[in-house]
Amino acid sequence: MSATDLHRLAYQVKVRDVIQETADAVSLTLDAATGPTASFDYRPGQFLTLRVPCQDGPLTRCYSLSSSPHSDTPPTITVKRVPDGRASNWICDNASPGSVFDVLLPSGGFVPRDWSAPFLLVAGGSGITPIMSILRTALAIHDNPITLAYANRDAASVIFTRELDALARDHPDRLTVTHWLESESGRPTAAALRSWLTAAPRSHAYLCGPAPFMAAARTALEANGLDAAHLHAEVFTSLTTDPFSAAPAPVISESATTATATVELDDETHSITWPDDTVLLDVLLAEGLDAPYVCREGTCGGCAFTLRRGEVHMRENHTLDQHDLARGTRLACQSEPRSDTLDIVFDQ
Structure with missing residues (x-):
């Protein structure tokens, strides 16, 4: 992925059907209209990032998929109206069969790993x-x-x-x-x-x-x-930036103290030089690596990774709790190195 191009991760979905679940909630069944795949590839517990065409301008919101990728049901998101929620109210009032939304590829780490446990x-x-x-x-x-x-x-x-x-x-x-x-x-x-x-x-x-x-x-x-x-x-927090726009070109410091990190991404291992004043996501994008991310502001968890060795400092964190942190989960869009060597895996 180009360091300045997020658009290839964006595509369009068309609403197949609108199901009125309650007076304040609807489910939208979706078909991929344009983009990198004719069908969705998602895991149970993940979310879609939608651009919602509200009257006063588009808003970006994350909505979880309520369907299972292991059933015959089309990919489905369920949206509940919230007071003063411009995006949720627009969807509940206006979405209909044939409506088209811009979306990003499914993301998120709220996905079970041990399916044998109760x-x-x-x-x-x-x-x-x-x-x-x-x-x-x-x-x-x-x-x-x-x-x-x-x-x-x-x-x-x-x-x-x-x-x-x-x-x-x-x-x-x-x-x-x-x-x-x-x-x-x-x-x-x-x-x-x-x-x-x-x-x-x-x-x-x-x-x-x-x-x-x-x-x-x-x-x-x-x-x-x-x-x-x-x-x-x-945990979800409303996004304040537009992840559908081109990401700014990473600025990689040439004078900062650097660390060495081993990064496991998409079953491949990479060794990177990581300046201590630069977040991990920017370093990976500058290296041309296809690192996952959505919001770049520490609110969605789409760029989460596991820190297996070393220390990092996160500039912001609005989604990980103390137990996530204790397990070694960190956010690539916010993490700067604080040790000489680090071992990292993107295991979502």
Whole structure:
């Protein structure tokens, strides 16, 4: 990839159908209209970055895929209307069969690696979207036991109600679905959630939803003894830059102190010289390497990598929590070297 060209990663999708999930949420089934592939290549839990043609100018937003790549269902995103959300409201009010959106290739690291472990899937509101992709995939091609814990304001707010009921009936030995409704049970505080969120031994928990809900859920699960290393959370923050525009040419310092890094990317290993005042992503792009990224501002996690050896400093971080950091996850668009040698792998 050229250091200044992101456009080859952008293509267009056409809306095949609009499904009204609730009064405030729609699912859009999509077909690739133009671009590098005639079909999507994505993993369960990943997201699409859309350019939404709002009335006062286009906005860029990330929406998780709710479909499974291992089913016959077309790639599908599910969007919930939020108060004053210009992009989500535009989609809910205007998207129709035939609508065309600019998108970037699927991205994100909220993807299970150990499909043999019991799953505790914890969703709040529209956080059910990537959780459904993981759930559908697990039921389609794996055999691990699954508990879905889904929190909403009230029964009318529950997205995928009928499908969840059907999946629970069809997989009674594998799937348990439980609901938390604020209209009946009150706010889902950490103390209140302790009796609701219980996990089998060795379980991996996947959390997605509003930040306060995920914080409460994490606290409850840790209090119940779940290994923090088995907690995985998806966090989204609205983008402030336009990832569809050409990326600025990286400026690589010639006078800065440099480190040496071994980088494993797309099953190939590269040795790079890395100035200590330059972020890793810029160095990789300047080397002509096809490093993954979306926002370049530390908010989406699309450029996440695992730091196996060495130290880095991140200029900004709006998506990784302390447990991600403890596992060695870092962001290439924000990381500067702070040791002489580093070992890095992009393993999404």
